[in-house]
Amino acid sequence: MKVKEIGEQGLLQHLFRFCPAHRVGDDGAVVDLAPGYRMVVTTDVLVDGVHFSDRTTPPHAVGWRAVAANLSDLAAMGASPVGITVGLSLMGETEVEWVESLYEGMSECLQPYETPIIGGDVVRSPVISLSITALGQAQPDRLCHRHTGQPGDRIVVTGVHGASRAGLECLLNPEWSTALSPGDRQRLIQAHQYPQPRLDVLPKLWDLHPQSIAGMDSSDGLADALEQICQASGVGAQIHLSKIPTAHGLKAVLSDEQIRHWAFYGGEDFELVLCLPPEVADRFVDQLGEDAAIIGELTFGDRLELLDRFDHEDKPNPNSTLDRRWGFQHFN
Amino acid sequence: MKVKEIGEQGLLQHLFRFCPAHRVGDDGAVVDLAPGYRMVVTTDVLVDGVHFSDRTTPPHAVGWRAVAANLSDLAAMGASPVGITVGLSLMGETEVEWVESLYEGMSECLQPYETPIIGGDVVRSPVISLSITALGQAQPDRLCHRHTGQPGDRIVVTGVHGASRAGLECLLNPEWSTALSPGDRQRLIQAHQYPQPRLDVLPKLWDLHPQSIAGMDSSDGLADALEQICQASGVGAQIHLSKIPTAHGLKAVLSDEQIRHWAFYGGEDFELVLCLPPEVADRFVDQLGEDAAIIGELTFGDRLELLDRFDHEDKPNPNSTLDRRWGFQHFN
Numbered sequence: 027m028k029v030k031e032i033g034e035q036g037l038l039q040h041l042f043r044f045c046p047a048h049r050v051g052d053d054g055a056v057v058d059l060a061p062g063y064r065m066v067v068t069t070d071v072l073v074d075g076v077h078f079s080d081r082t083t084p085p086h087a088v089g090w091r092a093v094a095a096n097l098s099d100l101a102a103m104g105a106s107p108v109g110i111t112v113g114l115s116l117m118g119e120t121e122v123e124w125v126e127s128l129y130e131g132m133s134e135c136l137q138p139y140e141t142p143i144i145g146g147d148v149v150r151s152p153v154i155s156l157s158i159t160a161l162g163q164a165q166p167d168r169l170c171h172r173h174t175g176q177p178g179d180r181i182v183v184t185g186v187h188g189a190s191r192a193g194l195e196c197l198l199n200p201e202w203s204t205a206l207s208p209g210d211r212q213r214l215i216q217a218h219q220y221p222q223p224r225l226d227v228l229p230k231l232w233d234l235h236p237q238s239i240a241g242m243d244s245s246d247g248l249a250d251a252l253e254q255i256c257q258a259s260g261v262g263a264q265i266h267l268s269k270i271p272t273a274h275g276l277k278a279v280l281s282d283e284q285i286r287h288w289a290f291y292g293g294e295d296f297e298l299v300l301c302l303p304p305e306v307a308d309r310f311v312d313q314l315g316e317d318a319a320i321i322g323e324l325t326f327g328d329r330l331e332l333l334d335r336f337d338h339e340d341k342p343n344p345n346s347t348l349d350r351r352w353g354f355q356h357f358n
Numbered sequence: 359m360k361v362k363e364i365g366e367q368g369l370l371q372h373l374f375r376f377c378p379a380h381r382v383g384d385d386g387a388v389v390d391l392a393p394g395y396r397m398v399v400t401t402d403v404l405v406d407g408v409h410f411s412d413r414t415t416p417p418h419a420v421g422w423r424a425v426a427a428n429l430s431d432l433a434a435m436g437a438s439p440v441g442i443t444v445g446l447s448l449m450g451e452t453e454v455e456w457v458e459s460l461y462e463g464m465s466e467c468l469q470p471y472e473t474p475i476i477g478g479d480v481v482r483s484p485v486i487s488l489s490i491t492a493l494g495q496a497q498p499d500r501l502c503h504r505h506t507g508q509p510g511d512r513i514v515v516t517g518v519h520g521a522s523r524a525g526l527e528c529l530l531n532p533e534w535s536t537a538l539s540p541g542d543r544q545r546l547i548q549a550h551q552y553p554q555p556r557l558d559v560l561p562k563l564w565d566l567h568p569q570s571i572a573g574m575d576s577s578d579g580l581a582d583a584l585e586q587i588c589q590a591s592g593v594g595a596q597i598h599l600s601k602i603p604t605a606h607g608l609k610a611v612l613s614d615e616q617i618r619h620w621a622f623y624g625g626e627d628f629e630l631v632l633c634l635p636p637e638v639a640d641r642f643v644d645q646l647g648e649d650a651a652i653i654g655e656l657t658f659g660d661r662l663e664l665l666d667r668f669d670h671e672d673k674p675n676p677n678s679t680l681d682r683r684w685g686f687q688h689f690n
Contacts, residue, residue: 051590052503053434053574054400054494065397067476068386069491071445073483102385113403113445113489144399147489151405157445157479157489159401162386171384242385258383 029125030118037148040122044129045143049109055144057109063163066105070095074154082197085124087219088156089131091294095245096160097139097223098296102243104170104228105162109144110136112158115151128156139225168238170300175240175259179324180307184224184298185317186217187248188285189273191292193218202279210275217273221296230313234306241300249290251299252330259301262329265322361457362450369480372454376461378474381441387476389441395495398437402427406486414529417456419551420488421463423626427577428492429471429555430628434575436502436560437494441476442468444490447483460488471557500570502632507572507591511656512639516556516630517649518549519580520617521605523624525550534611542607549605553628562645566638573632581622583631584662591633594661597654 029037042050049055059065070092072078078088093110100107112132116125132143144161193214196203203211224243231239240259244251248270256263272285280288301324302310311318322333361369374382381387391397402424404410410420425442432439444464448457464475525546528535535543556575563571572591576583580602588595604617612620633656634642643650654665 051505053431054398054437054492056435056496056501057397057399059391059397065389065391065493066386067389067441067443067491067493069443069445069478069489071447071479071481071489073447073481075484076482099385103388105386109399111399111401111491113401113491115403115405115487145401147401147403149403149405150408151487152407152485153483155447155483155487157401157403159399159443159445159491160386161397161399164388169388173383 027122028118029116029120029122032122034148037122037125040126041129041148044133049142049144055109055111057144057161059108059163062165064166064169066100066103066162066164067159068096068099068103069157069159070099071155071157082194083219085127086131089128090135090220092156092158093132093135094221094223094296096158097135097225098221098243098245100160100162101223101225101228102170102241102298103162103164104168104238105164106225106228107136107139107141107160107162109142110158110160112143112146112156114146114148115153115155116148117152117154118150120154168232168236170239170241172240172242172255172258174238175255175261175301175324177261177324177326178304179240179301180304180320181252181263181265181322181324182300182302182307182311183244183248183271183319183321184227184300184314185295186271186273187244187290187295187297188276188288188292189214189217190221190294191288192273192276205279206275214273218294221294223296224298227298227314231300231310234309234313235302239300239302241298244295244297244299245293247291247293248295248299250293255299255301256324256328256330259324260328262325262327262331263322264325264331264333266333268334269319269321271317271319359454360450361448361452361454364454366480369454369457372458373461373480376465376475378476381474381476387441387443389476389493391440391495394497396498396501398432398435398494398496398501399491400428400431400435401489401491402431403487403489414526415551417459418463421460422467422552424488424490425464425467426553426555426628428490429467429557430575430577432492432494433555433557433560434502434573434630435494435496436500436570437496438557438560439468439471439473439492439494441474442490442492444475444478444488446478446480447485447487448480449484449486450482452486500564500568502571502573504572504574504587504590506570507587507593507633507656509593509656509658510636511572511633512636512652513584513595513597513654513656514632514634514639514643515576515580515603515651515653516559516632516646517627518603518605519576519622519627519629520608520620520624521546521549522553522626523620524605524608537611538607546605549627553626555628556630559630559646563632563642566641566645567634571632571634573630576627576629576631577625579623579625580627580631582625587631587633588656588660588662591656592660594657594659594663595654596657596663596665598665600666601651601653603649603651
């Protein structure tokens, strides 16, 4: 059954079951915050053929990833989600089952956080796209920003980088991935299709350090996150390349340099990159487990240095410089 | 200069000047509400070739109308705006000047309400589209909904209907509009390109009646608004056709029936359709001036009757029934 066969009102009847009944049906949705909290809002747009494709991402995973990207932005701000709106552009030829599967994916990603779909818009378009706005709430003294990093802060990543890019490669180029173990291959594909927003790390962080910190998510790649934080905070950084957690099993098929390239520029790992006082960083990484790591520190100046080994002989590697042009840039 | 020539980061530098400097640059934007207020959120998606066209709407007007549509939804909820996010899909071939003009139109529509653009996303797409999410705040005891209409409530419209549709016709079919006076023609085009969200009526309403009422905006046409309110409230309505305020000057070029058709089904007039106790309705319409009117009342039952004349001999007109299929429906 195609969308054009049931029309806008027919489609909405199918989609309302994914929304709490008392929250939809007006010109807008009403949202309440906990007393004393501030609202955080973030918007992401995903376009068929640009950000996802039927070749690599079934509609259920498209919905999941779109929500995960937005929840990741909220996590990066130190906020917990309270609701999302969905602006959906569809073709008349789109199958209603495709749309329902999309909504199922969104709902499943939202479910652990008890976060409802509170509104949106459905329109006709020559290309399928999805614009999600997520609303969150944060305690004012725990908001995270990019511009508050201080020299001496340790740079913590909450998990591996490059896994999403490697999972995409498995899907685009199955032959390449035959050298991986089936388990590793499955984990990489999972990382690409069903990334986890790291909302789980916030309570752990606040147990140790109930204050605002500098940070952002690594949705556009680890290199982009490091550059954005350094630029916004007016600091430099030293990064110990060997400390960057990368996806398991890739050494069987890729050079160290290629693995590192995907970690820096692959994007869509949706981990958090946080800047913490040294003693907090150590305890925080211990709590998060083996995939989290301190990968370097913020420094005075504006140089982003990549160091080859993590010992007292660390030297800047002249052949390793970050270049944001390698990351995901629209329009280029 | 095309978007692809300056890339995403280059484009963002052009667009940041439309945003308050301290509000953008993080993964999300922080929004504060007045104490005791509730947040209202609404999303609208507009697609090039579906909802707007260079033939009828220059980019400045596209931006204005997109914002106006969202602010109208907030007004319909009894909320005042506090910020918007913009999800923008562009082609690499899009001219940067086009995008700047779009943002100028958005900013000008927002300016009287001191409402900032607080965030968003810019992505590449084969078709230009615009997804705006507007955030507003409302006093809990003044929220408007569609489902709270009561039999006996008078139905008030805050202005003329059909003007936007007539303005579109002037643009699509200039020859048709030569029979209009230049002033009328200009006013109709203005109504289409630069509609005014009716946020101005809320303080006047609350002076008379500081409570929640039933209502919505007429963005999808007056017929759709009446049907939605009746259906959500479980009531019927009697509408006096002769009382519906329609655009000035149209009698020179259209039959009464055609004028009425555009008033019911044309859409995008962005007036409010409000259900008020009789004594409040009279005083409210007096305050709003000549284009506002009481056009009928809510009744017991579920019939939406159209009455031909507004006197004691009013009779249902068997040839006049509302049919939402004539209104703007996506995918059909």
